[in-house]
Amino acid sequence: MIIGHVGVAFATTRFARRTGIFWALFASLAPDIWRQALEDVKYGPWHANLYSHAYPWVVVLGIVLASTAWIVTREAALAIILALLVASHVALDMISGWKPLWIGGPSGLDLQHMEQAEFVLEACLAWLGWRLLPRTRVPRWLTNKATLFALIVVQGTYAISYYRARPSEIRCIMYPFAPCWTKL
DSSP states (O other): HHHHHHHHHHHHHHHHHHOOOHHHHHHEEEEEEEEHHHHHHHHHHHHHHHHHTTTHHHHHHHHHHHHHHHHOOHHHHHHHHHHHHHHHHHHHHHHHHOOBBTTTOOBBBOOGGGGGHHHHHHHHHHHHHHSSSOHHHHHOOGSSSSHHHHHHHHHHHHHHHHHHHTTTTTOTTTSSSSSSSEEE
16 A cells, blocks of 8 residues: 555645644655665565564654654644554555564455555545645645646556566456466
8 A cells, every 4th residue: 555645644634734744744654664764774575564564663663753753843743643644554554465463463454466456445545635635735736636646647557567476376457356366
């Protein structure tokens, strides 16, 4: 899930008026940014996901981000909202991904095996967040329909390029209407 997190950040700026859009975007994507940083320093994908998307590490990430926001802005409400946005990232990823919530804990629903359903869910979250985006408190380019269109196109392109066939299996584009994985 990528643009779904962006949609949540957009909606947050509507309901938490003191939350700036860039703080909200950073907080909603913080676990993915941290995971990428971990992978760049040669942690494997499993460890990077564990230390960025699983408890207790996501709580630590939320506290670090909230503390940073509080030190910079001295606004406790903003700090709390940003910590909640980090937690919302994990909640949404439990729907779309298959990452353990903690070591040995439950994993997500793995909606990524149904690319069309995940894409529709993400597009709906992005559209709803974009519709709730307060037009007067954000940069004008964010409120443009072209921004929403670009987000959806980027997500679709990412989904097509990222979910490549598993070894010894063929990807079926017809899922969920036909079995997605076929053994060779």
